[in-house]
Amino acid sequence: MKHALLEIWGDVVETKALVFSIVIITALTMGAHLLAPADNSTMGLFFGIGGAVLGFLICVKVIKPRRHITIEEDQ
Amino acid sequence: MDASLIIWMIGAAIMAVALYTFIGFIPGTDETSVLLPITLAIVLSGVDAMVVLSFFIAAIVTLNLTNAMPTALVNLPGGVMSSAMIEHSIVIKKAGRSAEVIKKMAAASALGVLISVPLSLVLAFFLTPFAETIAPYSGYLFIIGAIFLSLISRNKTLSLFSIIPLAVLFMALRHLYWGLGIVPEDQTITVSFFLGITIGPLLVSLFRLLNKQIFNDSIIDKENHISIPKRNKDVKKVNPFKLLSKEEKKHAGMGAMIVNFFFVLSPVGLTILIGEAFGKRYKDPFKRAVMSVTTMSGVVQATYLSGIIIPLLALGIPLSPVAIGPGNALFNAPPVFDLDNNIHHILGFSEFTLAVIIGAVIALLLSYTLITRYALQITKVILSYVPHEAVLGLFIAFIVLLAYMDAGFINIFGVLLVGLLSGTLNRMGVNYGVQFMSLYAAPQLVAFLIGAF
Numbered sequence: 001m002k003h004a005l006l007e008i009w010g011d012v013v014e015t016k017a018l019v020f021s022i023v024i025i026t027a028l029t030m031g032a033h034l035l036a037p038a039d040n041s042t043m044g045l046f047f048g049i050g051g052a053v054l055g056f057l058i059c060v061k062v063i064k065p066r067r068h069i070t071i072e073e074d075q
Numbered sequence: 076m077d078a079s080l081i082i083w084m085i086g087a088a089i090m091a092v093a094l095y096t097f098i099g100f101i102p103g104t105d106e107t108s109v110l111l112p113i114t115l116a117i118v119l120s121g122v123d124a125m126v127v128l129s130f131f132i133a134a135i136v137t138l139n140l141t142n143a144m145p146t147a148l149v150n151l152p153g154g155v156m157s158s159a160m161i162e163h164s165i166v167i168k169k170a171g172r173s174a175e176v177i178k179k180m181a182a183a184s185a186l187g188v189l190i191s192v193p194l195s196l197v198l199a200f201f202l203t204p205f206a207e208t209i210a211p212y213s214g215y216l217f218i219i220g221a222i223f224l225s226l227i228s229r230n231k232t233l234s235l236f237s238i239i240p241l242a243v244l245f246m247a248l249r250h251l252y253w254g255l256g257i258v259p260e261d262q263t264i265t266v267s268f269f270l271g272i273t274i275g276p277l278l279v280s281l282f283r284l285l286n287k288q289i290f291n292d293s294i295i296d297k298e299n300h301i302s303i304p305k306r307n308k309d310v311k312k313v314n315p316f317k318l319l320s321k322e323e324k325k326h327a328g329m330g331a332m333i334v335n336f337f338f339v340l341s342p343v344g345l346t347i348l349i350g351e352a353f354g355k356r357y358k359d360p361f362k363r364a365v366m367s368v369t370t371m372s373g374v375v376q377a378t379y380l381s382g383i384i385i386p387l388l389a390l391g392i393p394l395s396p397v398a399i400g401p402g403n404a405l406f407n408a409p410p411v412f413d414l415d416n417n418i419h420h421i422l423g424f425s426e427f428t429l430a431v432i433i434g435a436v437i438a439l440l441l442s443y444t445l446i447t448r449y450a451l452q453i454t455k456v457i458l459s460y461v462p463h464e465a466v467l468g469l470f471i472a473f474i475v476l477l478a479y480m481d482a483g484f485i486n487i488f489g490v491l492l493v494g495l496l497s498g499t500l501n502r503m504g505v506n507y508g509v510q511f512m513s514l515y516a517a518p519q520l521v522a523f524l525i526g527a528f
Contacts, residue, residue, distance in 0.1 A: 004294045008280050009103045010151060011463040012299040015284075021468030029472040030479065041480060042119040048476040049116055052469055059465035066298045067458055072171070072305050 005066060012066040021063065025055030080123060084430060087117070087126045088133035088437035095134045096442055099141025100457045101466055102151035106142075107273045107507075109154075110134060110401035112473050115266065118408040124421045125430040131405060132434030135379045135397075137442045140184045143372055144450045147177045149301045149458065156375050159347045163354070163364035163371075170361050174304040174451060179365065180372040181446045182315035183327035185439055187373030188380065190331040192435050195381040196428055198335060199388035206390045213392045213414070214519035220339070220394065221512035221520075227340070230504035237505045239524070242517040244496060248489045252482045262409070265514065267481040269403060270474050271490040272510045275498025277470060282495065303455050315443065319369065326353040326366060327373030334374055335381040338395045341508045342378035349374050380435075388427050391419025399511040 004015045032051025036043040098109050114134070118127050142153030143160060150165050152158040167176050209216065225234035245268055252258040284290045319327070330349040337345060354367030382397030383405070392414060393399045393406045406417050422430070445453075478490040497510050513520075 004290075005296070005298065006284065006290075006293050007295055008284075008467065009277060009463075011102055012295065013462075013464045013467065017462065017464045018467060021462070021464040022471050023468075025465070025468040025472040026475050029476050033476055033479070042116075042121070044480060045112075045116045045119055045476075048480070049112065052472045052476070055472065056465050056469050059468060060461055063462040063464050065458065065460070065462040068298045068300045069455070069458055070300075070302045071455075072302050 014063075014066055017059075017063045021055075021059045024058060025052055028052065028055035028058075080125060081433070083123065083126045084129040084433045085437060087122070087130035088434045089441070091130045091133035091434070092137045092438050092441045095137040096141050096445060096453075097457075099138045099153055100145055100453050101461055102145045102149075102153055102458075103463065103466055104142075104154055105273060105470070106138060106154045106156060107401045108270065108470055108473060110138070111266070111270060111273075111403060112477060114402070115404040115408055115477075118404045118411050121411065124418045125426055127405065128418055128422070128427065128430035129434035129437075131383070131402065132380070132431050133438035135383065135401070136188055136376065136435055136438035139375045139379055140181060140372075140438075140442050140446060143180050143184070143368075143375075144177060144446060145454055145458070147173050147180060147368065148451065148454045149303060151301070151458075156343060156346060156379075159343055159350065159375075160368050160371050163350075163367045166360055166364035167368065168304070171304070172361070172365075176365055176368065177450050178318050178447050179323060179369050181443055181450075182318040183323065183369040183372040184376050185315045185443050186319070186324065186327050187331040187376035188435055188439055190328055190373075191335055191377035191380045192384070192431060194332060194335045195338070195377075195384040196388070196431065198338075198381070199385045200424065202385065202389040210390065210392065213394075214516070216392070216394060217512055217516035218520055218523075221509055221516050223339075224341070224396075224506070224508040224512055227344075228504075228506050228509060233503060234505045234509045237500050238509065238513045238516070239520065241497065241500070241510060241513040242520045244493065245514055245517040246521045248486075248493070251489075252486070255485075257485065258482050263518070264481050264486070265407060266403070267474070267478040267486060267490050268493050268514055269400075269511070270477055271493035272497040272507065272514065273400070274470055274474050275494040275496070276501045277467065277498070278491065278494040279498035279502060281467075301458060303451060303458070305451075323366065323369045326370045329353075330370045330374040331377035334377045335385075338378075338381040338385045338397075341396050341506060342375070342382060344506075345378050346371050346374045384431060387417075387419055388424070389419075391417055393515070396508045396511065399515060400507065 005012055028051040029048050033044050033048035036047035098104050114131055117130055142157045145151045145153045146157040146160050147164045152161050167173050221238045228234050253260050334345045350367045350371035353370045354363045357363040379397050382395040383402045386394045386398040478487045
């Protein structure tokens with residue numbers, strides 16, 4: 001797949017970064033979920049959300065938002 | 076009740092404020108998708124019902140207030156509700172006054188909370204006697220609800236025609252899982268189907284991109300250019316009642332009052348209807364925009380608060396879009412809550428009221444102060460560091476997780492199927508309310524059709 005910018009849900013994303021995010025966050029979410037004790041659905045949900053947060057933070061660290069931000073001059 | 080329970084409630088409310096202030100500022104974070112999984116986790120953790128309620132009330136008050144900030148400051152809607160404000164926010168931003176207007180919005184939002192919390196508690200109190208008589212017919216109420224929401228929506232015929240196919244799909248999947256022995260017969264899959272509906276439009280957008288032609292046509296050549304207003308000089312004024320003009324107070328307050336009586340209707344629909352109606356009275360485009368967004372800020376809070384407080388306190392059945400949607404876990408979160416044993420049945424009137432008030436007051440105090448002082452800085456930090464890709468990835472991961480937890484690996488594809496159908500219907504013009512109601516009506520509707528024909 002090639003690098004390209006797309007607009008999805010009101011903001012701009014880059015295709016490779018999008019695929020990376022989906023794969024990494026989903027993998028960590030499910031990985032963490034499967035590590036939790038199988039007979040305890042509450043722990044399963046907590047582990048899963050924990051994995052999701054970890055994946056989210058990795059993406060925040062690795063991916064640069066496709067936004068060009070400027071500060072307006074005097075209001 | 077002991078002091079430690081109150082401390083727990085306060086702690087839960089503070090946690091909700093911290094979490095949802097952050098989430099609210101991130102553009103495009105759909106309310107249901109961010110409220111439901113976290114609330115579900117809190118419910119399943121087994122904390123007291125009052126703590127759950129304080130958490131949820133604090134979460135919606137914070138989220139409704141913070142979602143309006145990126146909308147007004149950089150014209151990226153913070154959530155579904157704030158998409159109603161986008162047009163007017165563009166007018167205000169072009170006039171270079173957004174840093175000033177967000178304070179008015181925050182004040183109107185606070186006013187909306189102060190009006191709708193007591194009013195919806197009173198309304199619920201008076202509705203409770205009738206609840207006993209209608210509760211046994213709840214299954215039919217959902218069918219009536221789906222038809223009613225179709226009839227008041229923009230695409231009546233289309234919505235009516237989509238109810239039965241949706242119900243058939245939900246029941247087909249449930250019977251498949253029962254038949255294969257993946258899910259015990261006394262267990263009904265709801266939560267993951269629910270999120271499937273919510274995230275449907277996103278799934279459809281992503282799936283369409285797998286078509287080469289559509290992918291190539293969707294490519295754009297530049298990044299999103301965003302300008303953030305400079306810090307407003309007039310930072311000292313934070314008293315909510317001094318920030319609003321007499322007319323703004325009147326409109327936001329009246330709007331918040333009116334929507335309490337229409338808690339069964341769609342929050343976005345009500346917000347647009349009332350915000351536009353009050354804004355229209357002004358000829359000057361800037362004045363009209365300011366009046367609309369301040370009114371909407373008050374109304375948004377009231378739609379959410381009445382939509383959760385009235386059905387939960389009076390009925391115990393999710394009969395409003397907010398209750399069926401983001402607040403679903405307060406009604407139905409097996410094994411802790413189900414439709415015969417949830418917050419409605421567990422908490423008395425005074426316990427319920429106390430939990431709501433603690434949640435609302437803490438959220439208002441904290442998030443109002445935070446926003447009137449730091450909204451610009453928070454917006455800048457979030458937009459500079461949080462990529463949209465990560466937000467979309469998070470949504471996908473949540474839906475995969477909840478699908479898997481509900482009915483194993485196969486349900487990931489079951490939910491994908493739900494998402495693709497409901498997302499497509501959504502694009503065609505069938506709103507979320509009709510689809511959520513169809514999900515709840517599905518068992519009775521399918522049983523009725525088989526019995527009748």
